[in-house]
Amino acid sequence: MFNFKKMFVLFWFRKSDSKAEKLKREENPNYDTLGGLCCRITIATQVEEIGSVHINIKRSAWDEKTQRVIGNDSNARRYNRTLNDIKNKLERIYELLQIEHGDEVTPKMVKDLFTGKKFFRYTFEQLIEEYFKDRKEEKEAGLVSQETLDVHQNYSKNFKEYLVLKGLKTLAPSHFEEDHLDGFKIFLMSKPKSFVYGHTRKHLSWVKQLLKHSLRKKRIKSNPLEGVIVKSEPDDPDTTHLSISQLERVVAFDFMKLYAQGYIAQETAIRLDRERDAFVFSAFTGMHHCDYTKRKYWLETYKGATFLKGKRKKTQKVFSLKLLEPAVAILQKYGGQIENLPVKSNQKRNTTLKELATMCKVPLVLSTKIARKTFANMALNVLMLDEGDVAACLGLTTTRSLKHYVKIKEERIARKMTSWNDVLRIDAA
Incomplete structure (x- = not known):
């Protein structure tokens, strides 16, 4: 020091x-x-x-x-x-x-x-430091959550890593142009990061927000990215999810059997079993990871069925859905108490889920987000819920956001559009 x-x-x-x-x-x-x-x-x-x-x-x-x-x-x-x-x-x-x-x-x-007789020439590192000092004050005033700050800290970490890798650490922020932003996008979407476009777009938007905030605070004379538009979504949003057979395989997988056969340690079997339970519960409830970990949801009984209800932290939208048998079984496994369900940070959980996918032979890079998308696909294309019902289950404000979670599949259309005879019967009725 x-x-x-x-x-x-x-x-x-x-x-x-x-x-x-x-x-x-x-x-x-x-x-x-x-x-x-x-x-x-x-x-x-x-x-x-x-x-x-x-x-x-x-x-x-x-x-x-x-x-x-x-x-x-x-x-x-x-x-x-x-x-x-x-x-x-x-x-x-x-x-x-x-x-x-x-x-x-x-x-x-x-x-x-x-x-103002002289203008301080901030580096990107100093702009970021000042940005988080301002946001910390906003958090203390109740204007922003710690979870949001943690996410932005992660964006800044990846951004600083990119600046160092490309030799841009000493670049004046006023000289950071659209080409540099495109380079950051490529950096995030290429190996070893391999981020999907949605996650990458949030990083790019954060860089724009950083420069806009710095200009408002008069730390830079101009915003070089003013007028630059970050495309809101790719032509084909990522809706990766588990198929029903893959989900069934994860639900039924016996990690303790692998331990008994000497393939993994008992500690590993217990850890993976708990992470599987958390993933499956999310896949049958569609909850966002932050809502799952905060446990601000509750259970109600309606006509003999167990319903899960809560309010999304991000949208403040109330969600409600019926728990299917695998979710009820997991809940019972933990004493029927929500507070007993396994909880871990999103980053640690996603790391373990990659290991779980290998064990269960699921050819996907599993994440908490994929659990939410798996629920959306099951609700829309298998259970045939209307789009408005699926959005309500997910706690979305409108059905417009649903395209980031699920696509309407041919199986749904095939089940909806049966035959010409049905058309004649419906018309005659």
Whole structure:
């Protein structure tokens, strides 16, 4: 760790120089004079006056010790928020300058950047750091969830990896063009990443969001990706899912038998068995991984059947569906209690699912998302639910989003469109 020098920010009260105020002070030594708050910064022995912060108050309203405006009215709260914002901005500038200049940072360097006399040249790494500081404040205010921050952190990790690989780490953000964004797309969709387009598109949109946010915060002079459109979806959205026979194989697979035969350790058998249960339960309920792990859903009985109900975290849309026998069996296996179902992070779960697919001889790269798509296919093309019903089960706001989960298959059309005789019978009725 570097032992950088500290910077101290001080606000102080300066008496008004107006003739009227001077006269009142001369007439009454105890007069509560009007004045303005000023700011100065100190690094080691060097001092720099930032100047007025444009807050005018009476002398009695200023508490020098606590560096706060006294009072709880709207003006006092607004003034104190302003002082806090100024202090935070000065400290952020100082931290960023330390990264580049270490102990060589002077108060004047901080002032020039704060007052706009000089423009700080942010690197992508610094923009990302500042972006997450802002988002953390939004999280504390309840505007964004920790889950969203974790996802964005993953996007930033892959983006920084791409910059390093392509020698773009020192590239000025203002020079990051559409060709570079296309390169990031290729990087994500090629081995070893091999991301599907939907996941890749979220990365690209995040980079655009990063630059847009940085421009709004005046950390860059222009957004080089302004006007660049990230295609919302490929021509053929990825709806990869397990077939019913593949799902049946996963449901019935006996991992303990492999242990008994000496092929895998008992610990491995138990771990894979629990992960299989979580995957199958998701494949029969269609729940998103974050909704499954949060356990904000419940069970209800209707005419002897068990229904699962809840509210999607992302859309706040209520979902409701009947649990089929394999899902009920898993629930009973864990004492009939939702809180007993196996829970693990999405990344760790997807890693284990790849191992599970190998054991069960399923020729797919399994993921929690595929469980959701497997449910969508079973509901639409096998159980023949209407698209609106399937969307409701998935907790989607509209049926438009359904195309990202499932396609209408020939088997559904064949079962719906029977024969000309049926057409005549229906028409005659």
